[in-house]
Amino acid sequence: xxxxxxxxxxxxxxxxxxxxxxxxxxxxxxxxxxxxxxxxxxxxxxxxxxxxxxxxxxxxxxxxxxxxxxxxxxxxxxxxxxxxxxxxxxxxxxxxxxxxxxxxxxxxxxxxxxxxxxxxxxxxxxxxxxxxxxxxxxxxxxxxxxxxxxxxxxxxxxxxxxxxxxxxxxxxxxxxxxxxxxxxxxxxxxxxxxxxxxxxxxxxxxxxxxxxxxxx
Ligand SMILES: CCCCC/C=C\C/C=C\C/C=C\C/C=C\CCCC(=O)SCCNC(=O)CCNC(=O)[C@H](O)C(C)(C)COP(=O)(O)OP(=O)(O)OC[C@H]1O[C@@H](n2cnc3c(N)ncnc32)[C@H](O)[C@@H]1OP(=O)(O)O
Numbered sequence: 001x002x003x004x005x006x007x008x009x010x011x012x013x014x015x016x017x018x019x020x021x022x023x024x025x026x027x028x029x030x031x032x033x034x035x036x037x038x039x040x041x042x043x044x045x046x047x048x049x050x051x052x053x054x055x056x057x058x059x060x061x062x063x064x065x066x067x068x069x070x071x072x073x074x075x076x077x078x079x080x081x082x083x084x085x086x087x088x089x090x091x092x093x094x095x096x097x098x099x100x101x102x103x104x105x106x107x108x109x110x111x112x113x114x115x116x117x118x119x120x121x122x123x124x125x126x127x128x129x130x131x132x133x134x135x136x137x138x139x140x141x142x143x144x145x146x147x148x149x150x151x152x153x154x155x156x157x158x159x160x161x162x163x164x165x166x167x168x169x170x171x172x173x174x175x176x177x178x179x180x181x182x183x184x185x186x187x188x189x190x191x192x193x194x195x196x197x198x199x200x201x202x203x204x205x206x207x208x209x210x211x212x213x214x215x216x
Contacts, residue, residue: 032085112179
């Protein structure tokens with residue numbers, strides 16, 4: 001870790017909360033500025049290229065120096081999770097969270113949440129197909145979204161199972177759909193599907209639990 005990374009991350013306390021997930025998750029379109037989406041895309045491209053690159057020794061030396069300099073610059077602008085653009089920029093794919101497979105929500109209604117999702121080169125599992133873990137990540141996030149829509153509250157995943165029905169391709173717009181199948185008290189049973197055109201790639205069966213006040 002660099003010296004900049006060792007510094008304590010600045011926290012901002014103007015938003016009192018109950019100690020757990022914040023009751024009012026920020027929704028923003030301006031944090032990080034108008035070019036934050038382009039920045040995120042460059043980070044994704046970096047990971048795509050790194051996944052497939054086979055640099056020679058000279059290039060590795062050069063890249064390490066460039067990346068060190070870049071990381072020092074980035075570490076200087078770190079902030080706590082509640083105030084960072086990543087995860088709160090609802091105008092960007094996956095709310096600007098570059099750790100998620102990028103998806104764009106196309107429908108939010110009583111039938112749940114539908115999004116167009118594209119796995120990238122860096123989501124490679126093998127033989128040009130998406131890694132199963134990344135498929136589960138996509139279901140977890142879109143499932144959590146569907147749970148939030150159904151109960152208008154924050155929940156956490158208690159379990160999530162995925163049935164992998166056929167290969168999930170990379171660099172192909174896919175349709176992901178998650179919906180609340182039933183709600184029993186704090187328990188929100190979520191189902192989901194992932195399609196490549198008419199072909200079913202995977203299905204989700206999950207339980208999300210509505211968090212109590214102050215629960216982490
Ligand atoms: C168009 C623009 C709209 C803009 C909207 C903008 C933003 C959208 C808003 C936000 C949403 C967006 C996306 C969502 C993002 C992310 C989602 C990802 C979520 C996660 O990635 S989160 C990480 C992984 N997750 C964990 O890290 C959990 C660890 N765990 C725990 O924190 C506890 O374990 C907990 C809390 C789960 C439960 O604990 P607890 O103490 O609160 O509740 P308790 O144990 O009493 O269970 C209550 C009842 O659930 C049953 N139950 C519990 N667990 C079960 C199991 N596994 N199987 C079967 N039944 C189970 C019990 O049997 C009981 O059932 P009964 O009531 O019938 O007795």
